[in-house]
Amino acid sequence: MNFRQEATILVEVIDFGGLNHEKFISWVDGLIQDSEFAESWMIDLSLSQEHEKEKIAKILGGISKHSFEGSFTELIAIAGSLCNLGKVSVDACWAYLTVYKDTIDIPEDDADSLIAQEKIRLIEQWLEESHYSEEEMKKRDAVLRELMEMSIFKHAGVVKFVEKIT
DSSP: OHHHHHHHHHHHHHHHHHOOOHHHHHHHHHHHOOOOOOOOOHHHHHTTTTHHHHHHHHHHHTTTTEEEEEEHHHHHHHHHHHHHTTOHHEEEEEEHHHTTTTTSSSOOOOOOHHHHHHOOOOOOOHHHHTOOOOOHHHHHHHHHHHHHHHHHHHHHHHHHHHHHOO
């Protein structure tokens, strides 16, 4: 995984509120150490303060070209990792993924992401038809956890990085 991919993941982790600033600074300092020349954005990130999440996300977004570059299942793996680590709730993951499912470009040959997108759409439909009954919410949680576990398994490198910085 290159630093641009890691920057993309970091933006999503910040959006979720799961970033550990000390671990983040260690990551940035590692980039600086491994570089022949420390670029200005690296220094800006290294000197950032914990309360400057928007500034950090903006700098990282510039590196990662402002949009999530991974697959939908990678995004689900990020959400699942944060959920498993206790950084975010299943409800927060659900809310995040329901928004992203309609905004992320999924290539036609990415069957797992297309299936995950369709499952989330179906769950939304069940919930609306049942007026968010307790039974349907339990079904939602079970299907979402299944999607997260599949995505976590498929994207172990992403999960390892999320665990490293949270």
